Amino acid sequence: MTMSNAYIDDFPAEAKLVRTAFYSSFLALALGGVFGIIQTLHRTGYYRFIDSADYYTVLTAHGVFLVISFTIFFLVGVFTWAITTSLDRGVEDLRFSWGWYGLMATGITLSGVAILAGFTDATDISASVLFTFYAPLQAHPMFYLGLVLFVVGTWLAGADWFRSWWAWKQENPDSRIPLPTFMVLTTMLMWYIATLGVAAAILLFLLPWSLGLVDSVNPLLTRTLFWFFGHPVVYFWLMPAYMMWYVLLPKVSGGKLFSDPLARVVFVLFLILSVPTGIHHQYLDPGIAEGFKFIAMTNTMFLLLPSLLTAFTVVASMEHGARQRGGEGYFGWLTALPWRDPVFTGMALAGLMFAAAGFSGMINAGMNINYLVHNTFWVVGHFHLTVGTAVALTFMAVTYWFLPQITGRALWSRSVALGQVVLWFVGMTFMSNAMHRGGLLGVPRRTAEPQYDGFEFEAAVGSMGELQAQIALGGILLTLSLVLFFANVFGTALNGRSDELPANEYAGTLSGPEDAPLVLDNLKLWTAIAVVLVIFAYTFPLLSIVDRGGLFGPDINPLPVSLETVHLLAFVLESHVTGTLESIAWLGVNR
Amino acid sequence: MRISKAGLLVVLALLAPLLVELRTVLSWVNVELTVLETAVVGAVLVVVILVWAFLPENGDGKTTEGDVSSEN
Numbered sequence: 001m002t003m004s005n006a007y008i009d010d011f012p013a014e015a016k017l018v019r020t021a022f023y024s025s026f027l028a029l030a031l032g033g034v035f036g037i038i039q040t041l042h043r044t045g046y047y048r049f050i051d052s053a054d055y056y057t058v059l060t061a062h063g064v065f066l067v068i069s070f071t072i073f074f075l076v077g078v079f080t081w082a083i084t085t086s087l088d089r090g091v092e093d094l095r096f097s098w099g100w101y102g103l104m105a106t107g108i109t110l111s112g113v114a115i116l117a118g119f120t121d122a123t124d125i126s127a128s129v130l131f132t133f134y135a136p137l138q139a140h141p142m143f144y145l146g147l148v149l150f151v152v153g154t155w156l157a158g159a160d161w162f163r164s165w166w167a168w169k170q171e172n173p174d175s176r177i178p179l180p181t182f183m184v185l186t187t188m189l190m191w192y193i194a195t196l197g198v199a200a201a202i203l204l205f206l207l208p209w210s211l212g213l214v215d216s217v218n219p220l221l222t223r224t225l226f227w228f229f230g231h232p233v234v235y236f237w238l239m240p241a242y243m244m245w246y247v248l249l250p251k252v253s254g255g256k257l258f259s260d261p262l263a264r265v266v267f268v269l270f271l272i273l274s275v276p277t278g279i280h281h282q283y284l285d286p287g288i289a290e291g292f293k294f295i296a297m298t299n300t301m302f303l304l305l306p307s308l309l310t311a312f313t314v315v316a317s318m319e320h321g322a323r324q325r326g327g328e329g330y331f332g333w334l335t336a337l338p339w340r341d342p343v344f345t346g347m348a349l350a351g352l353m354f355a356a357a358g359f360s361g362m363i364n365a366g367m368n369i370n371y372l373v374h375n376t377f378w379v380v381g382h383f384h385l386t387v388g389t390a391v392a393l394t395f396m397a398v399t400y401w402f403l404p405q406i407t408g409r410a411l412w413s414r415s416v417a418l419g420q421v422v423l424w425f426v427g428m429t430f431m432s433n434a435m436h437r438g439g440l441l442g443v444p445r446r447t448a449e450p451q452y453d454g455f456e457f458e459a460a461v462g463s464m465g466e467l468q469a470q471i472a473l474g475g476i477l478l479t480l481s482l483v484l485f486f487a488n489v490f491g492t493a494l495n496g497r498s499d500e501l502p503a504n505e506y507a508g509t510l511s512g513p514e515d516a517p518l519v520l521d522n523l524k525l526w527t528a529i530a531v532v533l534v535i536f537a538y539t540f541p542l543l544s545i546v547d548r549g550g551l552f553g554p555d556i557n558p559l560p561v562s563l564e565t566v567h568l569l570a571f572v573l574e575s576h577v578t579g580t581l582e583s584i585a586w587l588g589v590n591r
Numbered sequence: 592m593r594i595s596k597a598g599l600l601v602v603l604a605l606l607a608p609l610l611v612e613l614r615t616v617l618s619w620v621n622v623e624l625t626v627l628e629t630a631v632v633g634a635v636l637v638v639v640i641l642v643w644a645f646l647p648e649n650g651d652g653k654t655t656e657g658d659v660s661s662e663n
Contacts, residue, residue, distance in 0.1 A: 335594065335595075335598060339595060339597040339598045339600075339601050340595060340596075340597035345597070345601060349601075349604070356608075418597060418600065419600075422600055422601065422604045425604055425607075426604050426607045429607040429608045429611060430607065430611065433608070433611045433612070437615075460615075460618065461614050461615050461618045461623065462614060462626070466626055470611070
């Protein structure tokens with residue numbers, strides 16, 4: 001009997017942890033998907049079986065389950081795999097690892113129950129505050145408490161991975177940080193900085209407000225603190241997808257990563273630039289000076305650099321792989337790529353969609369052109385290409401590689417898997433294209449019924465009805481794709497143990513870490529620069545917001561001053577002075 | 592076949608963004624297609640691609656380098 005060299009064979013205990021994190025992630029994906037198709041059919045008017053007031057509960061569940069639970073549970077699994085595989089050592093203390101997983105699971109359960117309780121009147125618990133949970137929308141304290149536990153769980157997970165690295169460093173003092181570990185550590189450093197904003201928003205303001213400990217909050221302050229976290233969180237989702245494009249895609253293409261140093265530069269740039277950009281979500285917020293918004297725009301545009309570097313490096317790696325497989329010519333090598341492999345095809349299509357997402361993202365990031373699409377359906381189209389495809393499709397594609405590694409069972413059906421990733425690409429093409437075009441017509445996002453009496457959106461090409469149909473068609477194809485995905489997950493889980501699994505390996509490099517300057521591994525330096533940039537970008541806007549609106553809102557200011565008050569004070573003072581003068585004059589006359 | 596089955600599937604999938612954007616692009620030159628006309632154009636393109644894909648290369652009916660992928 002041949003023994004395989006899969007991850008589960010080398011790290012059986014860690015494989016169980018990764019498997020549990022993945023299954024948690026898939027449960028969230030299933031829930032989020034169900035709410036996705038409900039809202040698609042409701043909004044487009046094809047099938048409405050919920051009350052429109054409940055649409056926002058559905059929307060919150062769709063958002064939170066997908067972009068918090070699905071993505072982050074999956075990435076903690078990927079990061080655990082990356083650390084243990086690239087350092088070639090198990091976690092330092094398995095009980096600690098299960099501890100952070102337990103904290104995350106408890107937290108998201110509390111938040112999820114708070115959201116789902118919004119569907120029933122049997123309890124006053126609800127949290128229909130959307131994924132962007134800033135004031136003035138208020139949730140039950142259980143929602144915020146759950147989020148706190150979840151985020152603390154991710155912090156502890158990061159501590160776990162740093163602990164592994166430190167232990168490894170003691171034994172390998174002169175070695176470069178292995179690339180997957182480097183990616184995990186830089187991503188977590190970014191996450192620690194980014195989550196300070198959401199921790200402050202929840203612990204200082206939203207939770208005390210929800211508990212009734214304070215009467216009000218400053219909505220602009222909670223919005224700004226949310227976006228302090230709300231933009232970098234997209235890189236928290238994206239970085240594991242990037243990691244897969246760097247360390248797995250070249251391997252399944254049949255080649256090697258083009259450049260390890262470039263990959264390190266990309267992750268350093270994301271560590272530095274991810275956080276001081278959040279204000280670009282607030283271009284239309286009054287109360288933040290245009291200059292601060294301009295700084296955020298500049299930082300955001302710099303973020304294009306690591307994405308373009310990634311596009312170059314990943315495509316170069318794929319080309320290398322294709323040429324190893326016999327591909328020739330300027331474009332002929334494309335036919336030599338392993339399109340039969342769903343792991344490759346899913347990631348390649350996800351990367352292609354991400355290119356489109358980058359272009360629509362540039363529109364969002366431009367201060368002036370953003371006004372055209374702000375809060376419209378365009379933005380929804382954009383993030384269904386980023387987190388909904390670049391991230392989600394990559395995660396689903398690599399699941400087909402990971403499942404055998406962490407279960408020890410062969411994939412149930414590679415053909416179904418290939419059909420699934422292609423179907424996701426086609427479905428998202430229909431849906432996100434119509435969303436972008438709808439946004440250009442001014443169709444709002446977050447609206448249960450975007451049909452108004454006496455008003456017609458005028459489509460430049462086709463009609464609104466056609467756009468709605470395209471969205472519904474896309475939503476149905478995406479749902480079918482999810483069904484195929486889960487069929488494969490269940491089918492694989494029910495398979496017998498296989499002894500002929502591929503080895504647990506990631507891509508080698510054409511230009512390795514020895515070509516990367518040592519300074520790239522200086523995590524303290526990059527973290528310090530990241531903190532300084534955050535201070536530059538946020539200190540003055542935050543001070544200005546607190547100065548104008550108070551920490552807890554204008555009503556709680558000790559000295560409420562407004563123009564009306566000034567008029568009143570002037571009138572009282574004038575009357576008083578006039579009266580006094582008249583009295584003096586009267587006394588003088590009568591003396 | 593001139594291309595692997597998986598490669599053909601991906602090529603057909605790539606038609607989706609091409610077709611949905613085609614209407615917008617053509618409208619710039621004042622050619623406005625209805626949904627039905629777009630679907631017909633799509634069907635014609637699918638047939639053309641299928642005919643191309645299933646025609647034997649050089650008349651010998653052998654598979655091409657595209658099928659290298661099926662070894663994976």
